[in-house]
Amino acid sequence: MATSSEPMCVDERKTSNVTIKEGDQAILKKGKTVRIFQIRKNRDIWLDKIKFSLDGAVGHYYGSTFVVKNGHMHKVQKTFKEAEVLGPEKGTDNRDLHDLDSNQKLSREDIEKMKKEGAKGQEIIEQLIENSTTFKGKTEYAQEKWVKKKKQKHVAEFTVLKPNTRLMCQMYHEKSPAKILNIRMDTLAQILTYGNVHAFTNVAVVDTCSGLVVGAVLERLGGYGKVFHFHPGERPVRPIVDNLNFPQEFLDNLYNFPFCEINSLKSEEGKSDDVIDNSHGDSVPSEGDSLSDTTVKQCTDSNTETNTGGESTESQDKDNTDPVARKRKAEMSTREANKILYSKRLSEAKELLLKRNIDCLIIASKFNPTPLVTTLIEYVAPSRPIVVYSQYKEAVMDAYAYLREIGCLVNYRVSETWLREYQILPMRTHPEIQMSAGGGYLLTATTIVKEQK
Template identity: 80%
Template sequence: MATVEPMRADESKTPSVNIKEGDQAILKKGKTVRVFQIRKKRDIWLDKIKFSLDGAIGHFYGTTFEVKNGQMHKIQKTFKEAEVLGAEKGTDNRNLHDLDSNQKLSRDDIEKMRKEGAKGEEIIEQLIENSTTFKGKTEYAQEKWVKKKKQKHVAEFTVLKPNTRLMCQMYHEKSPAKILNIRMDTLAQILTYGNVHAFTNVAVVDTCSGLVVGAVLERLGGYGKVFHFHPGERPVRPIVDNLNFPQEYMDSLYNFPFCEINSLKDDTAAEEDKSGVVNDKFPTELVSCDGENSSDTSAKKSADSDIRTKDCEENSDNQGSGDLESGDLDLSSDPGTKKRKQELSTREANKILYNKRLSEAKDFLSKRNIDCLIIASKFNPTPLVTSLIEYVAPSRPIVVYSQYQEAVMDAYAYLRETGCLVNYRVSETWLREYQILPMRTHPEIQMSAGGGYLLTATTIVKEQK
């Protein structure tokens, strides 16, 4: 009987678990979450503490470090609030008053202890001993007080590997407008309704700093294709850059500007694109992102080429006369000239690669074999859906997100008239966090007002008249 070997994961597509120089890492202290790039001999500021990240290189992600003299040192045991709580506890806090005289230690005394090298735990113990009201507080009030002092005096940071959940949490707390107020639960529903999994081809319209694109790439795991439709010539997605994806993940990502969508609808243009890709030669007449026609662009290119040839002839004549007067002069030895030539060659190589990737994306989209369409954009989603829905295969989901109800309802009303979808559903995501403690379970006082609106539907084969 033949033995079956267990499936092994592709090591090239497995992210590293060790902290390396150049990686983007997340530093977490309490509820404070920030992302930094690991660089040697570079100081950063976090929670009014200045330190270097050199000590974190080589350790595993998830390790907790303590800052001493501006350097990070690994600690085996983290400080817990329950370790400094005494046996005496009060029944209620009705007789306690918030006064400065409750604490005998002054700020100068605390600074003196820090300069002498006292740890954060020792400072907190001294604050407890010199507090006149700590013993009269309830157990919950004592833990809350110690947690607040820990956030201020204990310099412990946990280095975490960036993922979409942490990035979504960080952006939602710091600058939610950059991710269109998408919460973690909303992002999870987008991926679930879109049926995003490995070996699927997903088209994404993302103008929320690359949050949805990063989540889709993370869910695919390097197996499948992602087509990112974006405004402008180059996409803006800092979240994807901070997720430290392997190169195999990024190879499955294709950029597609909005200005190239109209070229997909022209069958003749698609045939010309296919016939133009011969021996690594790519079509040069593409639709300009500035709204110019291809004929005008080609005319301008020809005119520019004529002017360049004339300038080159004049420069060659001038250089020839100069060489006759001053002797042989080797311009290739100039370091500035070499640098400019290298930059031009790199720029041309990137342009050729960009055209090649764009041509591959056009060829694939022309087959109309997209498994999912996700739109999370600050623009009106109606024209985006109507332009891209024809490239989605039948019986596939589409998901439209907007932080405004009017935009989602407009797309819903228009798509109902076209009759190319079924199973329409408009929903509003809502989430409330709860504080769960013994005999003290209750909702959090502060919560987000709304998590946006979702339109979901399924494509069908539209009958041709």
């Protein structure tokens, strides 16, 4: 029985990964418009000036296309294509055609009336073609371009996609590129390639670009390998990682490491393996000490005070009857448990870093990369790559000059990423008119064993 049930469990797990479930983060794409939403029932969203709910998408596979009717999503088996409405009559030249409002006999009121009567988008486009005085005189390419433009406006079809780093990078780069430090898709691919990120590697990442690089590294590792995220502040800010729907086994290999704890690594390295007995009884830890011992001691003392004495017994009876006090007590216990877990994970990260077995160091930060590289490079194993990204050339050149003086790296290379997209169509292959001016600068190098003086 156990043997026959195992394939069923595997199939259910695979099906759950490719089907849309409530609570998942999903990407809705219409043309070049890409937005991410959380799948929640009985909740209306706005996308491309259309208001609808996502209830109809639950249970279907990712990659399915839906059409919006009366505020609800309905799956379509066959998507509408531009070639289906093109007639046999085509012109040979567009020079004598003029873009005038009088070319279209249908008014906006007529189109809105057709939508209220339940007309499909394809039917509306067919009526627009029949009432156009210049459509038949357009060339084949101009007709297809015109229909594509009308489809974007009148056909409410959306494709639901599973989030990945490529789509997230595309969405952020179009909507708010400053949040990801203007990292393009080709730049992100070069960062992973130069860093030699693959399964069963330990990667140290300094990421202040909303978690884009951390999410890309986790996706590339596939749950095999460890990621150390160095971040400013007490807690990391990485909404992209939260939106990628990683399973728990991926997140178990992710360690958070604040900048303020980096200096404590050297003090931890100088300690002996023996347990140091703190006989002073101070509850405030020093800057280099771990928080685990102090937190555990505080939790133990609070539990001892609660379980001793008649007054504590009476307070427990009141807490059991008062729902507000019971809720406050549950929140405090959850907070204390999170503190203990945080300090435990931080101690594990320190132990792993002190082994100096990091396989790759990636820095994509808005801060000056020079002190970050010089501080973290000593925890990288020999003959391992480092990658530094910055949207400013001065920051990369400063790190390059300083590292050349130290002499702990070889194979230095500073490059500027550049990308130009091409439209590939029959008889219409040409570069895109609009393109991004720059994709940032990369510094790559390889670590060596530094001579001891």
